[in-house]
Amino acid sequence: MLSIKPIVRVYARARLPSRHGLLEVVSFIDSDGRRLDDVAFLQGEVAGESLVPTRVHSECLTGDVFGSLRCDCRDQLELALARIGGAEFGMILYLRQEGRGIGIAEKIRAYQLQDEGLDTLEANLHLGFDGDLRTYGQAAAMIEALEVESIALYTNNPAKVVGLREHGIEVAERRSIVSQPRKENVRYLRTKASKMGHEGLV
Numbered sequence: 001m002l003s004i005k006p007i008v009r010v011y012a013r014a015r016l017p018s019r020h021g022l023l024e025v026v027s028f029i030d031s032d033g034r035r036l037d038d039v040a041f042l043q044g045e046v047a048g049e050s051l052v053p054t055r056v057h058s059e060c061l062t063g064d065v066f067g068s069l070r071c072d073c074r075d076q077l078e079l080a081l082a083r084i085g086g087a088e089f090g091m092i093l094y095l096r097q098e099g100r101g102i103g104i105a106e107k108i109r110a111y112q113l114q115d116e117g118l119d120t121l122e123a124n125l126h127l128g129f130d131g132d133l134r135t136y137g138q139a140a141a142m143i144e145a146l147e148v149e150s151i152a153l154y155t156n157n158p159a160k161v162v163g164l165r166e167h168g169i170e171v172a173e174r175r176s177i178v179s180q181p182r183k184e185n186v187r188y189l190r191t192k193a194s195k196m197g198h199e200g201l202v
Contacts, residue, residue, distance in 0.1 A: 005137040007030065007141060008028045008036065010026055010145055012027045013027075018081070023085070026146070038095050040091055041094065043087055047146060048147060054090065054091050055077070057076070057080065058097040058100065060073035064077055076179060083154065095139060102124065121191055121196060132196065134163075139164065151169065152172060155175075156177060
């Protein structure tokens, strides 16, 4: 079922010197005055631009922060930062949708089941969740608040393209973002490709 796209506006903007150049970090507020946990990282000026290189990245504490090799999340984030940091303009939306939407506690339970032999999809289903609970209405609202005309989306997941388009975002291109498989994550990548429709992984 299609979720309702929230209405958000920019709340604060600040310079963010980074390993990938000088970025701008943007936070948002919703129509009820609530501060959002999701943020955007911008390279250059994106307002009014078309075909803006964009990564919509869901939080992965274990990978993004602690360097877990069970997944390719940090690799994808680093690749996106390098590509967008070297472009005239671009953006990364960082969404707090840990574990494809199940949260960190359940994600660790899923890891335990994977240690016992299930793959990443089977583990989520065993816990009573769909394979992917992420939604993209909030991301779409953030893109609109940033006044972006259209995006070139860095993703291997066609469902992400569909989710954004369902909320009125013009995804003009999908660009693959593929890292080198590791022995620790090759089964995970194969599962995403064979069972979840992700493209270009292994």
